[in-house]
Amino acid sequence: xxxxxxxxxxxxxxxxxxxxxxxxxxxxxxxxxxxxxxxxxxxxxxxxxxxxxxxxxxxxxxxxxxxxxxxxxxxxxxxxxxxxxxxxxxxxxxxxxxxxxxxxxxxxxxxxxxxxxxxxxxxxxxxxxxxxxxxxxxxxxxxxxxxxxxxxxxxxxxxxxxxxxxxxxxxxxxxxxxxxxxxxxxxxxxxxxxxxxxxxxxxxxxxxxxxxxxxxxxxxxxxxxxxxxxxxxxxxxxxxxxxxxxxxxxxxxxxxxxxxxxxxxxxxxxxxx
Amino acid sequence: xxxxxxxxxxxxxxxxxxxxxxxxxxxxxxxxxxxxxxxxxxxxxxxxxxxxxxxxxxxxxxxxxxxxxxxxxxxxxxxxxxxxxxxxxxxxxxxxxxxxxxxxxxxxxxxxxxxxxxxxxxxxxxxxxxxxxxxxxxxxxxxxxxxxxxxxxxxxxxxxxxxxxxxxxxxxxxxxxxxxxxxxxxxxxxxxxxxxxxxxxxxx
Numbered sequence: 001x002x003x004x005x006x007x008x009x010x011x012x013x014x015x016x017x018x019x020x021x022x023x024x025x026x027x028x029x030x031x032x033x034x035x036x037x038x039x040x041x042x043x044x045x046x047x048x049x050x051x052x053x054x055x056x057x058x059x060x061x062x063x064x065x066x067x068x069x070x071x072x073x074x075x076x077x078x079x080x081x082x083x084x085x086x087x088x089x090x091x092x093x094x095x096x097x098x099x100x101x102x103x104x105x106x107x108x109x110x111x112x113x114x115x116x117x118x119x120x121x122x123x124x125x126x127x128x129x130x131x132x133x134x135x136x137x138x139x140x141x142x143x144x145x146x147x148x149x150x151x152x153x154x155x156x157x158x159x160x161x162x163x164x165x166x167x168x169x170x171x172x173x174x175x176x177x178x179x180x181x182x183x184x185x186x187x188x189x190x191x192x193x194x195x196x197x198x199x200x201x202x203x204x205x206x207x208x209x210x211x212x213x214x215x216x217x218x219x220x221x222x223x224x225x226x227x228x229x230x231x232x233x234x235x236x237x238x239x240x241x242x243x244x245x246x247x248x249x250x251x252x253x254x255x256x257x258x259x260x261x262x263x264x265x266x267x268x269x270x271x272x273x
Numbered sequence: 274x275x276x277x278x279x280x281x282x283x284x285x286x287x288x289x290x291x292x293x294x295x296x297x298x299x300x301x302x303x304x305x306x307x308x309x310x311x312x313x314x315x316x317x318x319x320x321x322x323x324x325x326x327x328x329x330x331x332x333x334x335x336x337x338x339x340x341x342x343x344x345x346x347x348x349x350x351x352x353x354x355x356x357x358x359x360x361x362x363x364x365x366x367x368x369x370x371x372x373x374x375x376x377x378x379x380x381x382x383x384x385x386x387x388x389x390x391x392x393x394x395x396x397x398x399x400x401x402x403x404x405x406x407x408x409x410x411x412x413x414x415x416x417x418x419x420x421x422x423x424x425x426x427x428x429x430x431x432x433x434x435x436x437x438x439x440x441x442x443x444x445x446x447x448x449x450x451x452x453x454x455x456x457x458x459x460x461x462x463x464x465x466x467x468x469x470x471x472x473x474x475x476x477x
Contacts, residue, residue: 165300172336173303174328176321177380177455178448181332185410193396193408202334239380240321242314249310 047140047217047269050132050224054141057134063113072108074101074142085146086266089255091159098163100254102228103246105138124245125229132224139215139226143268150265151211153258160255167256170249171201180238182253196273207257208264216272224269227254315382327351331444344443351439354452355432363428363465370467371474373460374400380455390455392464397447400467401474410446417468418476431468435461 058069058081074084075092089100095107102124109115126132132140155161174181185193186201200206214227225233231250235243243250313319324332327347330339339347376391378384394400399413407413421427433440436451450456456464467473 162301166303166306168334169300169303169332170306172334173324173332175324176317177453179328179331179453180448183334184446188410191408191410193410194406196408198410236381236383239317241311241317241319242382244310244312247310248306252306 045217045269045271047215047224047271050137050140050217051144051269053132054137054139054144058138058141063109063115065112065114067113069108069112069138071112072105074104074108081142081145083146083149085143085268086149087152087154089160089163089251089258090154091157096159098159098251098255100227100246100251101142102135102139102226103251105135105142106246109134121245125225125232126223128221128223136215136224136226140224140269143215143266146266147268148265150263151208151258151261153255153262155259163252163255164259166248167252167254170253171256176239178239180240182234182238184238201257201260204260204263207260211257211261212264212267213270213272215268216270218272220273225272316380316384316386317382327439327444336444339443347439347443348441351437351443351449351452352433354449355436355440356451356458357429357432358458358462363425363432363462364470365459365462365464365466367463367466367470367473367475369460370463370465371401373456373463374467375404390460392450392456392460394464402477403474414468414475416476418471418473421469428465428469431465432461435464 061068070079072078072081073092073094074081075087075090076082076084085101088104089098091098092104092107099107106117106120109120110117120135124133124135126136155164171182171186174184182201185191185198186206189200189206191198191200199210201210211227214230215224216230217223218225228245228250231253232243232245307322308319311319311322327350330336330343330347333339373392374394376389377393377396378388379390379393394414395404395407397408397411399407399409399415400417402415417431421431430441434447435456437449438445438447439449448455451458451461467475470476
């Protein structure tokens with residue numbers, strides 16, 4: 001099936017699924033109207049299209065240096081992709097900083113392949129309906145290579161512990177015209193915005209349910225979205241200015257989440273609303 | 274921020290020593306990280322990252338456990354922030370109120386600045402019985418009038434809660450719809466009608 005026909009069928013199916021779920025079972029049972037849709041899709045996650053392209057992009061010599069990403073060190077040694085996503089963010093001595101997967105990927109594309117950082121990060125996320133960016137498909141591919149791997153975001157060195165502590169403080173930091181923090185919506189169990197259930201990101205269970213499943217194919221957007229995107233879009237809805245891609249605050253928040261999620265098993269890219 | 278609040282912040286900082294020392298010690302000053310991590314976009318300027326005294330006090334992971342005198346002070350300050358209808362008219366049009374309650378538009382950098390703001394009440398509250406897509410961060414407001422009679426006292430209390438919910442509940446999760454200028458007094462009148470008009474679907 002072509003991507004186009006898949007999307008057409010999917011769109012119709014979402015409408016039918018939502019209508020029947022809400023209509024028959026009412027609000028209490030409709031916390032996750034996409035669950036039956038997810039079950040039906042099974043292994044047919046459209047993120048696989050991005051994963052396949054990501055693998056190709058990863059292994060193809062590209063950029064001014066005409067190099068593939070085979071030399072990229074994601075923390076487990078140069079060229080090791082398998083399992084690496086599950087232990088990021090972590091501290092890297094070569095940059096003397098804690099990096100999440102996406103910022104480390106940009107670092108590799110700059111240092112190994114010779115791409116310009118500003119060009120890579122100017123538009124990290126694809127516009128709605130547009131072709132996925134290289135960063136998105138590469139992230140989808142790398143996450144697949146950690147499927148089933150136990151989340152083990154390290155707290156070995158001072159910099160990693162500081163990142164966690166800042167991330168936690170940022171999580172609770174209220175600001176902006178709505179006085180929102182991450183904690184406003186994500187610090188209690190079984191809360192919803194409209195019908196969307198919100199993970200409680202103050203404990204292991206909720207943090208795992210979030211960390212294990214990103215990047216994700218976002219059904220409502222028809223695209224693979226990454227953890228950096230997920231944070232950025234939460235911040236937009238908090239009525240704050242734009243969270244800069246790869247910024248220290250973004251990395252610290254992912255560290256906070258990843259450390260809480262330790263012990264979970266990666267299962268990304270997943271399907272999300 | 275008022276001078277009194279600064280003093281109270283220092284008090285809270287000392288109280289914060291009861292949290293695990295390693296976490297408190299290494300988080301450090303977030304200001305430089307906040308400054309470098311955001312960029313102004315659309316109507317969302319960097320000034321939005323500056324915290325008010327209330328926001329700072331309510332950013333503690335233990336905000337629920339604020340000392341009673343601090344809570345009382347936040348509540349008193351919130352109550353003092355309320356501006357009441359200048360013509361004594363509490364209730365507007367519940368139908369417009371329903372539209373405001375449904376709309377989540379406003380103040381995001383992706384929103385048109387000139388578009389009327391919504392209250393997005395359904396994101397967190399049940400209101401009309403017929404709207405089943407409601408959130409559960411806040412309490413259900415279905416049949417609000419039954420529990421609040423509709424006399425002048427409950428009118429005033431409801432207005433105050435919408436204007437600045439911290440007046441009754443220090444560190445409330447609810448935005449200060451009046452105090453922060455999210456909704457106009459006319460829009461708040463319409464929401465008042467949605468909650469308190471006997472003909473509103475909230476009460477039928």
